[in-house]
Amino acid sequence: MDDRRRVMTDGGVLIEGSRIAKVGKLSEVKDWPEAEFELDADGMVILPGLIDTHVHLAQALLRGCADDTSLIEWLQKFVWPLQGNFEGEDGKVSAELCMLEMIKSGTTTFLESLLHSRYGFDGIAESVQRAGMRGILSKTVMGLPGYGNQSSIMHPGMVEDPETCLREVESHFKKWDGRADGRIRVWYGARSLGGCTPELYRRIGEGARRLGTGVTMHLGEVQEDLRYVQREFRKLPGEFVDEVGLLDSRVVFAHGVWLTEKEWHILAKKAASVAHCPSSNMKLASGIAPVVEMARSGVNVGLGCDGGPSNNCYDMIREMKAASLLQKARLLDPLVADAESVVEMATINGAKALGMQNEIGSIEVGKKADLILVAMKKPHLIPVFNPVSHLVYAAEGSDVDTVIIDGKIVMRNRIVKTLDEHTVLDNATDRGARLLKRTGIAIQPKWNLL
Numbered sequence: 001m002d003d004r005r006r007v008m009t010d011g012g013v014l015i016e017g018s019r020i021a022k023v024g025k026l027s028e029v030k031d032w033p034e035a036e037f038e039l040d041a042d043g044m045v046i047l048p049g050l051i052d053t054h055v056h057l058a059q060a061l062l063r064g065c066a067d068d069t070s071l072i073e074w075l076q077k078f079v080w081p082l083q084g085n086f087e088g089e090d091g092k093v094s095a096e097l098c099m100l101e102m103i104k105s106g107t108t109t110f111l112e113s114l115l116h117s118r119y120g121f122d123g124i125a126e127s128v129q130r131a132g133m134r135g136i137l138s139k140t141v142m143g144l145p146g147y148g149n150q151s152s153i154m155h156p157g158m159v160e161d162p163e164t165c166l167r168e169v170e171s172h173f174k175k176w177d178g179r180a181d182g183r184i185r186v187w188y189g190a191r192s193l194g195g196c197t198p199e200l201y202r203r204i205g206e207g208a209r210r211l212g213t214g215v216t217m218h219l220g221e222v223q224e225d226l227r228y229v230q231r232e233f234r235k236l237p238g239e240f241v242d243e244v245g246l247l248d249s250r251v252v253f254a255h256g257v258w259l260t261e262k263e264w265h266i267l268a269k270k271a272a273s274v275a276h277c278p279s280s281n282m283k284l285a286s287g288i289a290p291v292v293e294m295a296r297s298g299v300n301v302g303l304g305c306d307g308g309p310s311n312n313c314y315d316m317i318r319e320m321k322a323a324s325l326l327q328k329a330r331l332l333d334p335l336v337a338d339a340e341s342v343v344e345m346a347t348i349n350g351a352k353a354l355g356m357q358n359e360i361g362s363i364e365v366g367k368k369a370d371l372i373l374v375a376m377k378k379p380h381l382i383p384v385f386n387p388v389s390h391l392v393y394a395a396e397g398s399d400v401d402t403v404i405i406d407g408k409i410v411m412r413n414r415i416v417k418t419l420d421e422h423t424v425l426d427n428a429t430d431r432g433a434r435l436l437k438r439t440g441i442a443i444q445p446k447w448n449l450l
């Protein structure tokens with residue numbers, strides 16, 4: 001992945017500090033006099049780290065807690081009550097589980113979209129610092145405890161006061177934005193339509209412009225979004241967010257399933273990006289985002305795994321395959337969403353969405369050394385005629401062997417160096433069970449669990 005989309009055989013990358021110093025044939029890069037050590041990538045593909053543009057860190061602990069239901073019931077009956085019962089280190093433990101999974105499947109940068117105060121922002125930010133990942137943490141801003149036309153449906157534990165939310169974004173921004181050698185950024189996480197007044201959306205946009213930061217928000221995820229703004233404001237969702245000024249700052253909209261051609265043009269004109277989450281949209285039966293047409297209209301489309309109860313995993317390699325196959329089946333056209341364009345979605349388009357295209361998203365001299373090595377000597381990946389095809393159609397997250405972020409080795413031979421895997425898994429098992437018990441939600445498998 002570079003500006004010429006070259007796929008180099010027998011290639012090598014020289015890293016100096018946190019940046020890429022040289023890219024070329026191994027013979028040109030190897031034996032660089034100053035090189036301190038060498039990582040053998042024989043039989044592997046070197047890729048830019050994957051960029052997940054829509055993640056809920058606090059939902060890893062809710063994995064498999066709300067299957068086979070649609071979005072609003074999913075939120076009201078399961079996700080909100082569970083997240084509304086988070087206490088102590090639940091948020092931090094969930095974030096560490098999520099990051100462990102992301103690292104082990106090749107994600108190096110993520111955009112977390114809605115952090116409630118009760119998850120413990122500082123604890124999560126400290127974990128991102130320790131895990132060695134690059135992450136944007138968006139603090140939730142909300143004003144109304146509803147979703148779309150359905151008011152007051154939010155669990156009391158999830159309700160936050162708008163003034164406190166706005167104040168907290170600023171204090172988190174001052175404390176954390178640019179920390180961990182610039183790996184941590186802080187954005188506004190605006191609640192979905194029905195969760196904020198137009199005035200509050202305006203204040204979010206103003207705040208983002210004043211701080212020079214970004215905003216992320218779920219938009220047009222389900223048909224209810226559309227019905228709500230049409231009824232309340234006689235507008236389409238994309239027109240509404242434009243009118244309240246959210247498009248005048250850097251903004252990433254998750255999903256965009258129900259946005260129309262008119263709205264794609266508005267988003268494209270204002271350089272807003274969409275985080276496409278195909279697995280989540282399929283599982284919650286929200287619909288299929290027309291991302292092929294959206295991209296043709298000039299909208300930058302990245303890829304996202306969403307969350308533990310909607311996907312139910314944070315594996316961008318699996319997500320690439322879902323993204324590709326879904327568009328082909330929808331349009332009855334095997335030519336659309338080809339492997340190359342989907343790898344772009346997961347790398348350089350993600351970087352553009354986050355405003356980091358000059359720093360990450362490709363393997364080019366001067367960019368940050370965020371790289372992954374994917375092992376190809378495996379039964380499901382041999383023979384290799386076109387590595388790009390294998391990455392999308394045949395590989396899986398567990399084929400990622402090595403992860404380098406900001407020039408530091410975060411995983412080698414599938415051993416994560418920054419987080420203790422056993423401790424993270426034990427803590428999550430324990431915290432997950434206690435959370436369910438405290439919330440009073442019993443997961444009833446349809447088949448007898450003996």
Ligand SMILES: [Zn+2]
Binds near residue numbers: 054056113254306307
């Ligand atoms: Zn989401």
